[in-house]
Amino acid sequence: MTAHEALDGLGRSGIREVMDLAATLSDVVHLEIGEPDFPTPPHVVEAAQRALASGAVKYTLSRGEPALRDALAEKLRRANGIEATAESVVVTAGGTAAVFGALTAVTRPGDAVLLPDPGWPAFELIAQLAGAVVRRYRLRPELGFEPDLDELDSLAGDACVIVLNSPSNPTGAVSSRETVEGVLELAARHGLVVLSDEVYEQIVFEGEHVSRASATSPREPRSSTPSCACRRPWSPARPGWDSGRRWPHSRDHRR
Numbered sequence: 001m002t003a004h005e006a007l008d009g010l011g012r013s014g015i016r017e018v019m020d021l022a023a024t025l026s027d028v029v030h031l032e033i034g035e036p037d038f039p040t041p042p043h044v045v046e047a048a049q050r051a052l053a054s055g056a057v058k059y060t061l062s063r064g065e066p067a068l069r070d071a072l073a074e075k076l077r078r079a080n081g082i083e084a085t086a087e088s089v090v091v092t093a094g095g096t097a098a099v100f101g102a103l104t105a106v107t108r109p110g111d112a113v114l115l116p117d118p119g120w121p122a123f124e125l126i127a128q129l130a131g132a133v134v135r136r137y138r139l140r141p142e143l144g145f146e147p148d149l150d151e152l153d154s155l156a157g158d159a160c161v162i163v164l165n166s167p168s169n170p171t172g173a174v175s176s177r178e179t180v181e182g183v184l185e186l187a188a189r190h191g192l193v194v195l196s197d198e199v200y201e202q203i204v205f206e207g208e209h210v211s212r213a214s215a216t217s218p219r220e221p222r223s224s225t226p227s228c229a230c231r232r233p234w235s236p237a238r239p240g241w242d243s244g245r246r247w248p249h250s251r252d253h254r255r
């Protein structure tokens, strides 16, 4: 399938349709885009101004500035218990690009990808662009919007990738350690790549965020942890990043 063909069949994100509509109205409460309700802190604005004034307006390395990758790796080790080094971090233009890069790197046309439902619409759009077959796993209110491991087991058969998103957009649910470990065990058993989107790791009202990389699994899962600073109020200048190990394509890597 060519990129053209993949784009042909692609719908629009409903979020953007609502946003377009809202832009035509004057008195609306915006509940579509996750825009923080506080301004960018002055030290961030000043650092950006200083960088621009000092001439930091040239191409960077395509994986991102070494100093930034070092700082991100240090954060992943300290806050998430992930044994990251600057080598295992790639800086992207926002979290969407990190998810796009990770998902398209591990799927080939026809691969089945397990996505949360309800879930962030871009997961499905990106999977469609990659030519993947989308299989949705339900997040039911009666289970606290946690994945149902039995349902996942029945969907995982010939799938290649599972996307986890905790804390979740849109439900806000935070997966327990038991759930994260259960999904990792299942993924290891079925040979699935785990793509763990933890972009909202610092928006937790109840419970504790468990990074998939700090959870244990009986076998080493192959996984990637895209993350970005969504809770921070500097949307226009927001970087994303992706940390994961290198692996060949998921199908080449199964069992």
Ligand SMILES: Cc1ncc(COP(=O)(O)O)c(C=O)c1O
Binding pocket: 034, 093, 094, 095, 096, 097, 099, 120, 165, 169, 197, 199, 228, 230, 238, 239, 240
């Ligand atoms: C679950 C999830 N992942 C990733 C992103 C990436 O966001 P951005 O590309 O704006 O950094 C978002 C933003 O809404 C999101 O909800």
